[in-house]
Every structure is written in structure tokens, then in C-alpha cells.
Amino acid sequence: MTSKIFPTAQDAENAFYEALERADLEGMMAVWAEDEEIICVHPTGPRLSGQDQVRESWAKIFAGGAGPRVQITQQVAVTGMMIAVHSVHENFTVEAEARSQIPVVATNVYLRTAAGWRMIVHHASPAPAQTESAPRDAPPKFLH
16 A cells, blocks of 8 residues: 555646656556556556556556656546546657657546545547637537
8 A cells, every 4th residue: 555645636746747747657556546456548548447557557658767747737637525537638748759749638537535535547549639719709610
């Protein structure tokens, strides 16, 4: 059992992305709930469930050492007494690829436990590259 306590869902989220950048497996797993019901989906990857599958996936990702820089933008957070859902844009900067930006959209779900806030779901998907926003005077676009 981890001794780290995250007093808020945002504290847990900050620790998640810090561990991701440092390729810190123990720091990463400290964020996750110690539960077999946790779910993780990496971009273009399968759905992983349970501590063993989630740990193994992060161990493979971190095998190459420190990861790329990640900047979180466009966070939308919905927080209740026991659960929090964060929708974010993850903007990865890869130095080896001429500082290219890799956009990802992610949904992170946190549960308030006796040991503080813990991640129970991380679902990340490739996102289209950011385009310039439409001019303010442009009419709204409707799909239906």
C-alpha cells in the first residue's frame, strides 16, 4: 500500500503527469487506486484492467527512460464529493523529433478513498493537430 496521500483530485493529477515525465513507475502507481477495477487505455492501445496490466504497461512505456515533456491544456474538471472527472488535452513535446508536438486527448477519473484521491481510469486517444480557432464573428456550426 502506498503512503502518498493526495488531498485533491488535482494533486493526484499533478503527480500522475510528473511521474509520466520522469518515467517514475513507483510514482505513477502511487497515483492509481489499489483496486483490480482500474482501467487504462493508452493511445491506440487495448483496454487494460487491474493493477498487474496497468503496472506492466507503464513499465514498458518507461523502459526507455525519462519521457517527453507534457503540457496539459483545456482542462475541464467535474468534481463531486467522491469522484472527479478531468478531460484534458495532453501536448507532448518530443525533442528527438525536432521538437514536434503530439496532441492527445485524455479523460482521467479519480475516486476519493480513505487514502485520499486515486486514479481509477485513464483513457487517452490521439487527437487531431490543433488548428487556428474560427473568427469570433463566424456563424456557429451545427452537425444536426
